[in-house]
Amino acid sequence: MYGNRVVVTGLGCISPIGLSVDEYWQNLLAGVSGAGRITTFDPEGLPVQIAAEVKGFDPGDYMDRKAARRMERFAQFSIAAAGQALADAGLEVNDSNAWDIGAIIATGGGGIRAVADEMETLVTRGWERVGPMMVPLMIPNMASCQVSMTYGIKGPVVTNTAACAAGVYSMFESLHFLRRGDVAAVVAGGTESAVLPLAFISMARTGALSRRNDDPQTASRPFDRDRDGFVFGEGAGILVLETLEHARARDARIYAELCGGSITGDAFHVSAPEPSGESARRAIAKAIEDADLRPDEIDYVCAHGTGTPLNDSTETKALKLALGEHAYRIPVSSVKSMIGHLLGAAGALSTVAAIKALETGCIPPTINQFTPDPECDLDYVPWKPRKLPIRNVIVNGFGFGGQNSVAVFKKWEEA
Template sequence: MSRKVVVTGLGAISPIGSSAQEMWDNALAGVSGVKALTDDWVAEYELPVYIAGRINRPISESEFISRVEAKRLDPSGQYAVHSARQAWRDAGFSGEDAEDSTELDPERVAVSYATGIGGVWTLLDSWDTLRERGPRRVMPMTVPMLMPNGSAAAIALNHKARSTAQTVVSACASGTESIHLGLELIRSGKADVVITGGTEASIHPLPLAAFARMQALSTRNDEPERASRPYDVDRDGFVMGEGAAALILESEEHAKARGARIYAELAGTGVSSDAYHITAPDNEGEGAARSLREAMASGDFSAEDVVHVNAHATSTPVGDIPEATALRRAFGDATDQMAVSATKSMTGHLLGAAGAIESVMTVLAVRDHKAPATINLENKDPQIDLDVVTEARDLPAGEIVAVSNSFGFGGHNAVAAFRSVS
């Protein structure tokens, strides 16, 4: 019998909150974190899109990262360290790292932490420095700051996690795939504790210009708070967001032995590949449906047990419909009983961090038996036959299961399912 895995700590920094609880409170209240960008480079490059979901307060105000540390980390790494330290403290370990904690063996603590793009600010700023000021002015720490595994490495160093430190890079499915890997690390016996999650800090003129050229971004510049509108007939693209989230996963026996507070059980996960198109999802949703079925098998639950879905729901015309199709393929008529929330309507799309942010919200949904809001849904697309939550709603009492979906460029599909605990 496989080991049961539970969630004992949560951390987040996002457009709607600099902690997991603040983010959750704002998600229940329907608060938008999307604003107009006021940076000089918006006008300099004549960007066609200049709205995004920035973190809701500067990282310099974080109690979890010092100024000295921040200088040696890309913004994506700063957000990652903030979220991991917050989650670690939330989990109630006796020390600041695995060596200092009496209940931990550092060789049984692992990191599985994701990103979609990595240190893009460091990479592009360093290229500008090289061109304008020469090689002697390039920072010595440039490579560790830009490499995609930099965040996982920083977390492992901070917390003395010596089992393994791995990085998942699967576009917008990355954060959820990191949780899948964390589950496997504990079930296989490789680790007792895993720090998992995802980070992204790519609100930079190049990614904005590139996504805009793909016609993937909303151009509703005059109404930032209303731009991200999953499932609405007037949706015209996603809104970029930034931030990070971390979840502390533990084997149930390890958590109970140290008397930890348990948020929820990570019941199961599922991953699959569309092998269909580099950017577009399979219109039939079969790959996504397979990941949902795999999560059910992995977690030993049925479609009838699922009461809530935190959907990937990016607000793109081509993306929202296949996900709705996939839910129907996997869950059948039971889909009618599921309260579906599209929280990117408030946070924007955090790319490689999206799955981690949304998994944190899904954990809190099963803890509180509440589904968060979906804002900006004024005229639902008739092709999307789902019960979409437009105002925070109570979920059924008793034991419940909720799932979080993530789908990424390249055809990556990932699902995490969480079960409530008494």
């Protein structure tokens, strides 16, 4: 570890089980599933008809309605969650600090919905009817640029598209910006909204999605023997990260310390994880080392845990390789069992859950644990939350293309 210490001072989220951090957290502890039959379009006839959609979201509650009409849903989520996080942190962006605050917000697909809509327009109505706003609606960097424009953030504005590793990757990037002193604060996280036929059909054909259309609330089964794929989710998770010096100078409430991170690549396959788990193991081990901790000092793992046959067994293997026998002694849970897989926002929502676990000493469960899998033999906190004193947690994010990202957070304790 080097440079400035980095702390978490604000949290925000838009999720399939709540439009605020409090609602999200309470529903996680209650084991509420956000999955159901798709409502944003008619899925009849499609092989996959279920998703974990955000319900009751009105962009006008968070931004100017005219502005909202000129941006895609993923950007609306980002603005909403960022506003919550900034308010929670008590951090006002103004002329005196705008250049010292950054926005590092990930997405996997960006405005894929705009591309699909305008392609249909082109095919059915001709080029004259294609809208001039498709490109600014579609480009992924609007995840962070719209937040920058809405709140006046003028420091580094960055969007990574590291697939399902992207949300945790944002933590890694932010950590290094802050350690170096490039900025004093970062609005960091991930956002996604890709619940549309084009994405569903393509992903379903890879075999990655659960086809339990008749029982959506039990479809997401991370680490269960009978898991058959993940459930698409949507939403956003945003944190305010600051240097400790900056947070103390303004007497900010501190949730936790972001004390380590690491990223690696599998160099193996476009969608399957490298089966030995070595690259994921290295990411976990290097993140713990970066945090100046030992493997046996980790108290909880907020897992990637997608519910696909390959991911869950490989992640389990990587944890055992990185933590040794200690892996069997600590809880490992996946919030994707309740909120589905939010792709580029997944790691950010996991991070929000991990921070709340540190704050409250309560670990969210992995629901839908029906049948143990011999290859997934760790403690996955089945069905019910668990009270446990925890000081150090890791958050995993693994993505298509073999991208692995891991962040380490420490319970905040004033010296």
